Every structure is written in C-alpha cells, then in structure tokens.
Amino acid sequence: MNTTKQEIQSAPFEALDGMTPSELFGNLPTPFYLIDEKMIRRNGRVIHELSRRAGCSVLLAQKAFSNFGVYPALSEYLTGTEASGLFEARLGREEMPRGEVHVFSAAYRDDEFDSIAEYADHIVFNSPRQFKKFAQRAKDAGCSVGLRINPELSTQKEHEIYDPCAPGSRLGTARDVWDREMSDEDISQLDGIHFHTLCEQDSCDLWATLRAVEEKFGDILSLASVKWLNMGGGHHITRRGYDMQTLERCIRYAKEKWNVKIYLEPGEAWALNAGFLGTRILDITENGGIKTAVADASAACHMPDVIEMPYTPPLWGERRNERGGIRYRVAGPTCLAGDIVGDYSFDRELREGDLLLFGDMAIYTTCKNNTFNGMPLPAIYFHREDGSIETLASFSYEDFKCRLGRK
Numbered sequence: 376m377n378t379t380k381q382e383i384q385s386a387p388f389e390a391l392d393g394m395t396p397s398e399l400f401g402n403l404p405t406p407f408y409l410i411d412e413k414m415i416r417r418n419g420r421v422i423h424e425l426s427r428r429a430g431c432s433v434l435l436a437q438k439a440f441s442n443f444g445v446y447p448a449l450s451e452y453l454t455g456t457e458a459s460g461l462f463e464a465r466l467g468r469e470e471m472p473r474g475e476v477h478v479f480s481a482a483y484r485d486d487e488f489d490s491i492a493e494y495a496d497h498i499v500f501n502s503p504r505q506f507k508k509f510a511q512r513a514k515d516a517g518c519s520v521g522l523r524i525n526p527e528l529s530t531q532k533e534h535e536i537y538d539p540c541a542p543g544s545r546l547g548t549a550r551d552v553w554d555r556e557m558s559d560e561d562i563s564q565l566d567g568i569h570f571h572t573l574c575e576q577d578s579c580d581l582w583a584t585l586r587a588v589e590e591k592f593g594d595i596l597s598l599a600s601v602k603w604l605n606m607g608g609g610h611h612i613t614r615r616g617y618d619m620q621t622l623e624r625c626i627r628y629a630k631e632k633w634n635v636k637i638y639l640e641p642g643e644a645w646a647l648n649a650g651f652l653g654t655r656i657l658d659i660t661e662n663g664g665i666k667t668a669v670a671d672a673s674a675a676c677h678m679p680d681v682i683e684m685p686y687t688p689p690l691w692g693e694r695r696n697e698r699g700g701i702r703y704r705v706a707g708p709t710c711l712a713g714d715i716v717g718d719y720s721f722d723r724e725l726r727e728g729d730l731l732l733f734g735d736m737a738i739y740t741t742c743k744n745n746t747f748n749g750m751p752l753p754a755i756y757f758h759r760e761d762g763s764i765e766t767l768a769s770f771s772y773e774d775f776k777c778r779l780g781r782k
C-alpha cells in the first residue's frame with residue numbers, strides 16, 4: 376500500500392469534529408456500535424462523483440456493510456447492491472428496491488437457485504460446472520449471467536486469507552480450466568466477466584490486475600456478446616491518498632478497449648471510517664508488568680476481523696506512532712486468552728468506567744459479530760447529520776437464546 380500510515384490513521388475520528396467521545400456519546404449504554412451519517416454521505420459523494428466522471432456503475436457489497444436502516448441515505452449514490460447468496464440478495468431487493476441486485480457465490484445450491492434468480496438482475500458463477508448447471512435457468516428468469524475469472528496475479532502479501540489469487544484458490548476460473556471446460560456454446564451464453572482480486576488496495580494494483588486480465592482473457596472480453604465487466608471490490612476508493620486518477624484510467628481503458636459496461640462492487644469503501652465501537656473499562660489487571668484494561672466489548676465477538684485479519688484498530692486518544700506514554704493492553708471480558716484488541720499507549724492513566732472509542736468499526740462488524748461466551752450483541756445507533764441519534768437495532772437475552780434452540 377502506498378499511502379503513509381499517518382494519512383490512514385488520521386481519518387477514523389474525523390466524524391467527531393474535535394469533540395470528545397464522552398461529550399458526544401457519553402449517554403449511550405455500552406458496548407455500542409454507532410454509524411455516522413455525515414461520513415457515510417461523504418464516502419457516498421466521493422464514489423458517486425467517480426461513477427459520474429468515469430462512467431461506471433458502483434454497487435454496495437453487502438457482506439461488508441448491510442445495516443439497511445442506512446440504505447436510504449446511501450441509495451442516492453449507488454447503482455445497486457451485491458450479494459453473496461440468497462439472504463443478501465433478498466435484503467438488497469427489499470431494502471434497496473430501486474437498485475440493481477447482483478449476486479456472486481462460490482457455489483449455488485439447487486434448492487435456492489430459482490429464488491435467487493427471482494431477486495437478482497445479474498448472477499455471476501464461479502466455475503464452468505456451475506455455469507453449465509444454472510446459466511439457462513438464470514436467463515429464463517431474466518437475469519444477465521457472468522463467470523468469475525481468476526487472473527492469477529496476487530497483488531498483496533499482507534493478508535493471505537484475503538488473496539483470491541493464492542495458489543490453489545477455489546475463487547474464479549483460471550484460463551487453463553476455462554480452455555478445457557467452456558464450450559463455444561457456453562461462451563455464447565455469457566453476458567459478462569467478473570473478477571475480484573483486491574483487498575484494501577490502491578488503484579495501481581487494479582491496473583496490474585487489468586493487464587493480467589487483458590493478457591489472459593482479452594480475447595473473451597473482445598467478443599461482441601460480452602457486455603459488461605465487473606471489477607469486484609477491495610478498491611479503497613474513499614481512503615485518504617487513494618489514487619483516483621489511476622482508477623479512472625482503468626475504467627476508461629476497459630470501456631474503450633472492450634466496449635463493455637463497467638461495474639465496481641466495493642464494500643469497505645462505502646462505510647470506511649464511518650462507524651465506531653464504544654466500550655467502557657470494567658477492570659484493569661496487571662501481570663508481568665503488562666497492564667490490561669478489560670473492556671465490556673470483545674474482539675472475538677464484536678470486531679472479529681481484529682483477530683482474523685489480524686490488525687489493531689485505531690482507538691481515540693491513543694498515542695499511535697509516538698514514543699513514550701502509558702501502555703495498556705485493551706482486551707475483552709470473555710474467557711478466550713487471545714481476546715485482545717491491541718496494545719496502546721496513552722497520555723494518562725486509564726480508569727474503571729472510562730469510555731473507549733474504536734474507529735473504523737462500521738465495516739465487517741455488525742454483519743459479522745457473534746454471541747460467544749453469551750456476550751450480548753451491542754446496540755446499533757445511527758448518528759444523523761443533525762446530531763440526533765437513532766436506534767437501528769438493540770438486542771437482548773432472547774437474541775442469544777433463539778439461535779441455540781426453541782422451547
């Protein structure tokens with residue numbers, strides 16, 4: 376990644392406008408998620424301007440962010456939604472009713488397929504086998520159909536679990552498999568091509584990917600029957616310092632070269648730095664010189680990517696990249712030894728009851744959390760532009776219990 380750390384890390388608390396978390400959110404019961412309308416709209420405008428200038432359509436990948444109470448605010452800026460399967464496709468159709476619904480799944484189930492085709496406008500298949508099995512049914516239901524390709528070019532090494540081009544990957548069809556399995560008749564049915572290879576990346580990596588796509592699949596994209604190219608997600612479009620000109624160059628290049636309609640389907644970029652997770656300190660422990668602030672939110676339950684990716688999220692008031700300060704490990708209250716958010720340093724001592732605010736918590740959080748250890752799910756709030764705070768969802772013991780059985 377090209378952007379300097381400082382640029383990335385100065386952004387997560389922009390939404391506070393210089394106020395402290397306690398001044399703004401001190402009355403909310405913790406733990407809580409809070410989504411910020413001003414930042415959602417800021418991201419939305421950046422993406423909408425891009426689509427207008429470059430002439431492309433941009434979808435919301437719902438697997439990253441699907442708090443549908445925010446969809447009315449987002450709907451002005453996007454073309455539609457992207458879904459990973461039946462439930463997200465239905466959510467997109469129901470809650471973003473004027474938008475297109477695009478679906479990609481690594482494998483579709485026979486018993487769900489016709490329902491998916493009812494909700495969808497575009498269906499993308501992962502393999503020639505799935506394409507042969509379902510494409511005609513999708514077309515009969517009025518859907519445009521595509522195949523996901525694998526350009527076999529890894530452009531990042533930091534997070535291997537997010538690299539669909541890693542050796543042996545099941546995601547996307549490589550050219551040698553394509554040549555063995557796609558008949559001329561199959562190819563004549565194809566309306567579009569899809570690739571998704573990036574994760575939190577800048578547009579120079581998209582450019583490199585596009586060249587690999589051209590080298591391996593340029594002949595397919597040149598066919599008159601291929602009408603669209605979906606360049607997937609992972610474009611960190613709304614991050615400070617993102618190279619927008621190169622992204623526009625990629626879009627124009629593909630449009631002119633192959634005469635195709637261009638779709639992008641970022642998830643993160645729509646809600647980047649547009650949410651927080653608030654938590655209060657329950658206790659401070661000490662062992663071997665390490666002080667741990669035990670908070671009422673859990674990394675494992677409420678911010679699982681901290682452990683899965685892994686990464687250390689920004690925390691309001693921390694002295695990141697500065698020497699000195701008082702060091703604390705911030706951790707969750709569960710019994711998992713590794714339920715640790717990260718090590719941070721502060722200008723002052725932390726105390727029981729202090730409010731901690733983690734930044735960039737709108738994405739891959741509310742749609743991915745769990746109730747391990749019987750942890751309660753945090754309520755989800757929407758901080759409106761006028762300063763009011765709306766409750767999108769709140770949870771209780773019943774939400775924990777109902778997923779384990781019914782009495």
Ligand SMILES: *Cc1c(COP(=O)(O)O)cnc(C)c1O
Nearest residue numbers: 436439571608609640641642643
């Ligand atoms: C994950 C995913 C996206 C969204 O990725 P972001 O990194 O959130 O932008 C888009 N398309 C597909 C096929 C995906 O798997």
